[in-house]
Amino acid sequence: MNSGINSLRYFKHTIYLFLIFFIITSVSGCAAIRSHRILEQPSGVTLSTGVGGTIFRLNKVGDLPNAYGGRDIYGGKTDKGFAEVKLIEIDGTVLTLEVVDIAINSTETVMERYKIFENRNSINLNSSTNITLGGEAGARPNITKLDTAKQPYFTISGVRITFTDVNEYGVQYHITDTIAVSQSEK
Numbered sequence: 001m002n003s004g005i006n007s008l009r010y011f012k013h014t015i016y017l018f019l020i021f022f023i024i025t026s027v028s029g030c031a032a033i034r035s036h037r038i039l040e041q042p043s044g045v046t047l048s049t050g051v052g053g054t055i056f057r058l059n060k061v062g063d064l065p066n067a068y069g070g071r072d073i074y075g076g077k078t079d080k081g082f083a084e085v086k087l088i089e090i091d092g093t094v095l096t097l098e099v100v101d102i103a104i105n106s107t108e109t110v111m112e113r114y115k116i117f118e119n120r121n122s123i124n125l126n127s128s129t130n131i132t133l134g135g136e137a138g139a140r141p142n143i144t145k146l147d148t149a150k151q152p153y154f155t156i157s158g159v160r161i162t163f164t165d166v167n168e169y170g171v172q173y174h175i176t177d178t179i180a181v182s183q184s185e186k
Contacts, residue, residue: 031070031071031073032070032071033062033063033065033069033070033071034062034063035060035061035062035063035080036060036061036062036077037058037059037060037157037158037177037179038059038060039056039057039058039159039175039177040056040057040058040059041055041175043176043177044174044176045174046164046173046174047172047173047174047175048170048171048173049087049170049171049173050087050169050170051087051088051090051169051170052086052087052088053087054084054085054086055085055086055087055097055161055173055175056084056085056159056161057082057083057084058083058084058159058177059082060079060080060081060082060083060104060157061077061078061079061080062077062078062080063075063076063077064077064078064108064109064110064113065109066109066110067109067110067111072110074110074114076110076114078106078108079104079106080103080104080105080106081101081102081103081104082100082101082102083099083100083101083156083157083159084100084101085097085098085099085100085154085156085161086098087171088143090166090167090168090169090170090171093147093148093149093166094145094146094147094148095145095146095148095163095171096143096144097143097144097145097146097154098141098142098143098144099141099143099144099156100141100142101156101157146163148166152164155178158177158178158179159176159177159178160175160176160178161173161174161175162174162175162176
């Protein structure tokens with residue numbers, strides 16, 4: 001009789017552990033997909049560049065979706081594009097800037113990335129690319145002129161560039177990620 005009670009307790013304990021494991025895996029697999037923004041230059045400090053130099057580059061990545069529409073529990077990421085501004089020319093206080101803002105929409109999921117029994121040397125990826133340059137689709141960067149005497153800042157993809165000094169050889173500026181600031185205020 002005592003061994004029957006012990007086996008029943010063991011069975012109930014096993015069922016409870018299985019249910020707890022099932023609930024934890026279900027909840028962790030449903031975490032919302034997030035987008036991430038990675039600035040290559042530091043914000044909040046004075047930066048400088050000359051003609052032909054990169055003022056800033058923002059890499060956009062997102063969480064890799066799993067089978068249930070949540071994010072990958074292993075932390076996989078997908079490329080979502082980038083935004084970049086380069087200094088092309090200086091004419092007094094007027095800057096000529098090359099502006100690129102590329103958005104990539106990937107259909108890759110964890111099932112395509114982590115195929116266990118498939119040849120690792122092959123890649124099967126469906127992807128569509130949308131390139132937006134100043135409101136128009138195209139393959140060339142948008143050339144923008146900015147008179148820093150009238151307006152000392154320029155904003156693209158939520159990144160504000162504030163020019164503090166312009167001379168004939170280069171510029172000094174600060175960058176601020178306005179989206180990161182607005183999200184931290186919430």
